Amino acid sequence: MYRNIYVESEVLRYPRVKEILARYTDASVVTCDRYTEIFNLKSQDFRLQKKQPALILARKHRGYIQQAPAGYGVGGDHNFYFSTMMNCLYDCRYCFLQGMYRSANHVVFVNYEDFSSALLKTAARFEKDEQVWFFSGYDCDSLALEPVLSMADFFIETVSSSQNVWLELRTKSTQIRSLLKRTPLPNIVTAFSFTPTAISEQIEHQVPGVEKRLAAMLRLQEQGWSVGLRFDPLIYSHNFREQYQDLFNLLFLSLNPNLIHSISIGVFRLPKHFYKQLERLYPDDSFIAQPFNSRNGQVSYPLNIELEMKSWCYKQIQEHIEKNKIFFAEISVPDSIPATSISLKSELDVRNVN
Amino acid sequence: MNHSVNLIVALKAEAQPLIEFFELKALPVDETISIFTNHEVTLALAGMGKSAAAHAVQCVKNTNQGCVNAWLNIGIAGHGEFDVGQGFLANRIVDQTTMKTWYPQFVFQPVCRTGTLMTVDKVETDYSDPVGYDMEASGFYSAAVNCSTIELVHTYKIVSDNPRNSVAKVTRSKIDNLIKSKLSEIRCTIDSLKKLTAEVATRSSSDELLHQFLQRWRFSVTQQIQLNSLLRKTNVLKIDIDVESNEYMSCRNGKSALKVVERTVETHWRN
Numbered sequence: 001m002y003r004n005i006y007v008e009s010e011v012l013r014y015p016r017v018k019e020i021l022a023r024y025t026d027a028s029v030v031t032c033d034r035y036t037e038i039f040n041l042k043s044q045d046f047r048l049q050k051k052q053p054a055l056i057l058a059r060k061h062r063g064y065i066q067q068a069p070a071g072y073g074v075g076g077d078h079n080f081y082f083s084t085m086m087n088c089l090y091d092c093r094y095c096f097l098q099g100m101y102r103s104a105n106h107v108v109f110v111n112y113e114d115f116s117s118a119l120l121k122t123a124a125r126f127e128k129d130e131q132v133w134f135f136s137g138y139d140c141d142s143l144a145l146e147p148v149l150s151m152a153d154f155f156i157e158t159v160s161s162s163q164n165v166w167l168e169l170r171t172k173s174t175q176i177r178s179l180l181k182r183t184p185l186p187n188i189v190t191a192f193s194f195t196p197t198a199i200s201e202q203i204e205h206q207v208p209g210v211e212k213r214l215a216a217m218l219r220l221q222e223q224g225w226s227v228g229l230r231f232d233p234l235i236y237s238h239n240f241r242e243q244y245q246d247l248f249n250l251l252f253l254s255l256n257p258n259l260i261h262s263i264s265i266g267v268f269r270l271p272k273h274f275y276k277q278l279e280r281l282y283p284d285d286s287f288i289a290q291p292f293n294s295r296n297g298q299v300s301y302p303l304n305i306e307l308e309m310k311s312w313c314y315k316q317i318q319e320h321i322e323k324n325k326i327f328f329a330e331i332s333v334p335d336s337i338p339a340t341s342i343s344l345k346s347e348l349d350v351r352n353v354n
Numbered sequence: 355m356n357h358s359v360n361l362i363v364a365l366k367a368e369a370q371p372l373i374e375f376f377e378l379k380a381l382p383v384d385e386t387i388s389i390f391t392n393h394e395v396t397l398a399l400a401g402m403g404k405s406a407a408a409h410a411v412q413c414v415k416n417t418n419q420g421c422v423n424a425w426l427n428i429g430i431a432g433h434g435e436f437d438v439g440q441g442f443l444a445n446r447i448v449d450q451t452t453m454k455t456w457y458p459q460f461v462f463q464p465v466c467r468t469g470t471l472m473t474v475d476k477v478e479t480d481y482s483d484p485v486g487y488d489m490e491a492s493g494f495y496s497a498a499v500n501c502s503t504i505e506l507v508h509t510y511k512i513v514s515d516n517p518r519n520s521v522a523k524v525t526r527s528k529i530d531n532l533i534k535s536k537l538s539e540i541r542c543t544i545d546s547l548k549k550l551t552a553e554v555a556t557r558s559s560s561d562e563l564l565h566q567f568l569q570r571w572r573f574s575v576t577q578q579i580q581l582n583s584l585l586r587k588t589n590v591l592k593i594d595i596d597v598e599s600n601e602y603m604s605c606r607n608g609k610s611a612l613k614v615v616e617r618t619v620e621t622h623w624r625n
Contacts, residue, residue: 003460003463004445004459004460006457028445028460028468030445030446030457030470032446032455032457033455037455037457038457038459041499041504043499043500043502043503043504044459044503044504044505045503045504045505045506045554048461048503048505048506048550048553048554049459049461049505051461051462052460052461052462052463054459054460105459238625279583280557281557283557283586283590284556284557284590285590286590286591289586289587289590289591290587290591290623291587291616291619291620291623
């Protein structure tokens, strides 16, 4: 699918690079010194590049493992994230990557081994009885390019012999073959993101359908793998209750609750300057055109809608699953909290630390 | 918003077949270069060299103010490997003097081969690397990417000489034939760029409704930006705004009109 591939001269001879290039014999391959020469240029159009993104194979030199943002966790003692890839195969209109990067090209850091060493070194800082979590899929989809990159396969191997090191592979993909060929490991959670079908079809372009993702989850569970559900972002519509009720029913009546590791909920929100960039890129998009509110540098739904969605979804989900498996992906921090909302907000925040 | 594909060409022999093919008419502009145009394409006859190409970009930019511009540098080139007559789009442009490098981005399927193009100050006769050699691309590219997003800037060259065919044998009529033989590739490339410019142009299309607001009330620059953004939302969300309605008629200034639009959008969305 890639017609243009850029390769840093430094990694041209990596066996992993040769394997990737062998899959794209028809692509035009151009060598460069540093990926930033292509990726970081000012006058780029993310939306145009999304039509036909190029693949950039590069080496990361530092900052392999990052501290996860506050509120990002599913019950672990310490949370970190890492990104061997920047940008995503899919085109979800709410995605923050559109506002964060100037380029829609896909950068893959092929020195997985450096990430792996850094990951184990980070984990070694903590006691053996502490859960140390590493989240993959923050700046990309963890599995969408697995047949090409074998990234998940590599990092599952990395953490396979460490009992207190947990790995979350966050995805909207159905590329689960690398997991299915292995014996299930209790410290790996493949977390699937969902929005209701009607919303997904409207704003999650190129993403496999809800039913296909559910089928992938069921196959993983059948083999004994733990899965996660991520309702983040929650997307508002006039009939969000009906839409999310249908989605929850479909998922919870199909999945084995014992093999659901965790569920997280987070309402759509973006840093204000990312949202401004999206407005420039997609002025004709009905999702972006909604009258969002801006609070403390974040753009989101009006606070009453945000709280209503979170509390309603939380109540629905807890009918299917134990409360201690449900997490909120962020804490609402409004400029001022209306008196009527205080009790609800407190309840939500308490859930966040459980 | 208008959009245009701008061709920057060094030699008259390169320009003439393009002027004839696209039926371009000379533009009576007070510029140091000749500019030809029709409803979709503008061609500037730049003269040879990097500086001339950069200057031509600036001149065309000045005549196409407020327009979404794509840029295509067309011309002949030497090549260390390709056969004479081969057309190619540059996927890497290197300035031999500064060694500065650019990477044109393809968001369309090229109709021809792609390859590295080295911009040199003197005619290359050694063809020491398996790359193209020209005298304009780096000057053209560095100027054009300052005027447009990089996906809209490309360089198309036709090989006129190589290690087996001396540059000394390149004549005016040979150049004419080379360009004519590749008109369909050039046409396809221009069409691809046209589609992209049209897409970008629709994003910033101005609106009759905005004009009505600006005629009736005074807005500060910030308010105009807010108004533009809000009116765009009403358009996307299919909300009718009638400036003749009582609600707007009672607005005494731009600020209050802006508030009414804001309220209308929120009310519509929540219901």
